[in-house]
Amino acid sequence: MTATTIALQHSDEHTQPTTPGNIAVWILIYAELTEFALFFLIFLVAKQRHPEIFQDGPLHLNTLAGAANTMILVTSSFFIAQATRAIKIGQKEVCLKWLCLTLLAGAGYCAIKGWEYHWNSSTGIHSTNNLFFSFYYYLTFNHLLHVLIGMCTISWVTLRTYFNVYSVNDHEGLESAALYWHMIDLAWIIMFPLLYVLG
Numbered sequence: 001m002t003a004t005t006i007a008l009q010h011s012d013e014h015t016q017p018t019t020p021g022n023i024a025v026w027i028l029i030y031a032e033l034t035e036f037a038l039f040f041l042i043f044l045v046a047k048q049r050h051p052e053i054f055q056d057g058p059l060h061l062n063t064l065a066g067a068a069n070t071m072i073l074v075t076s077s078f079f080i081a082q083a084t085r086a087i088k089i090g091q092k093e094v095c096l097k098w099l100c101l102t103l104l105a106g107a108g109y110c111a112i113k114g115w116e117y118h119w120n121s122s123t124g125i126h127s128t129n130n131l132f133f134s135f136y137y138y139l140t141f142n143h144l145l146h147v148l149i150g151m152c153t154i155s156w157v158t159l160r161t162y163f164n165v166y167s168v169n170d171h172e173g174l175e176s177a178a179l180y181w182h183m184i185d186l187a188w189i190i191m192f193p194l195l196y197v198l199g
Contacts, residue, residue, distance in 0.1 A: 022172055022176055024176075025176035025179055025180060026179075028180070029179060029180065029183045032146070032183060032187075033183060033186075033187070036187045036190070036191075039135075039138070039139060039142075040190065040191075040194065043135050043139070043194060044194075046131055046135065050131055050132075053130050053131055053132045054131075054132050056132075057130070057132030057133060057136065057195075058195065058196055058197065058198070060123070060125060061120075061125070061136070061195065061196050062116050062119055062120070063196045063197070065112055065113075065115065065116040065119070066116075066192050066195070066196040067192075067196075068112055069109050069112050069113060069188070069192075070188065070189065070192045072105050072108050072109045072112070073105070073109060073184070073185045073188050073189075074185065074189070075105055076101075076102050076105035076106060076109070076181065076185065077181065077182055077185045079098050079099075079101045079102040079105060080098065080099070080102045080154070080177075080178045080181050080182070081178065081182075082094075082098040083095045083096075083098035083099045083102065083174070083178065084171070084174060084175055084178045086098060087161065087166050087167075087168070087171045087174055088168060088171065089168065090167070090168045092161060092164070092166075095161055095166075095174075096158065096161055096162060099154060099157070099158040099161065100158065102154055102181065103151060103154055103155060103158065106147055106150065106151040106154070107151070109147055110144065110147060110148070110151075113140065113144050135195075136195050139191055139195065140191070140195070143184070143187060143188060143191060146184050146187070147184055150177075150180055150181050150184050153177045153180060153181075154177050154181065156177075157173055157174045157177045160173065160174075161174060
């Protein structure tokens with residue numbers, strides 16, 4: 001085997017695309033998406049059986065709050081993607097800035113969701129009102145818990161980034177946290193029209 005052949009093989013190893021994150025986070029993401037998909041399916045079956053309740057329900061929700069949270073989560077996915085890009089090219093300080101913006105966006109989502117729940121309560125919307133609102137509270141609260149878990153994870157990788165744990169060649173943990181956050185965003189993008197728009 002010539003030196004040129006060895007060099008070409010070595011070059012191919014570095015140019016071959018690799019799957020971001022690790023296998024554990026992909027298993028977690030598939031499991032979480034399966035859970036959300038199952039409840040979305042149950043939601044659609046219930047909607048077919050009780051069309052009047054599910055057509056009327058979205059009219060009483062605060063669509064503005066739901067739309068604002070959609071924009072926040074989509075923007076936060078951009079932030080975490082930029083953080084991942086920055087660490088891959090060795091820009092630690094830039095990465096930290098984007099991670100902090102992601103956490104700020106997550107906090108904004110939680111604040112709006114908390115305000116929305118308060119608004120619901122003040123207008124008489126409770127989980128016991130009917131089947132639609134039971135689904136609404138279960139799905140949105142379940143999603144809120146995922147956001148909080150995601151924020152804890154991003155806080156952890158932010159701390160590790162600050163202490164130089166991640167580098168250009170070793171950033172799997174940060175990438176895995178970003179993938180989990182994108183999954184949370186994807187779940188909400190599906191949830192928003194189901195609950196707030198499609199009557």
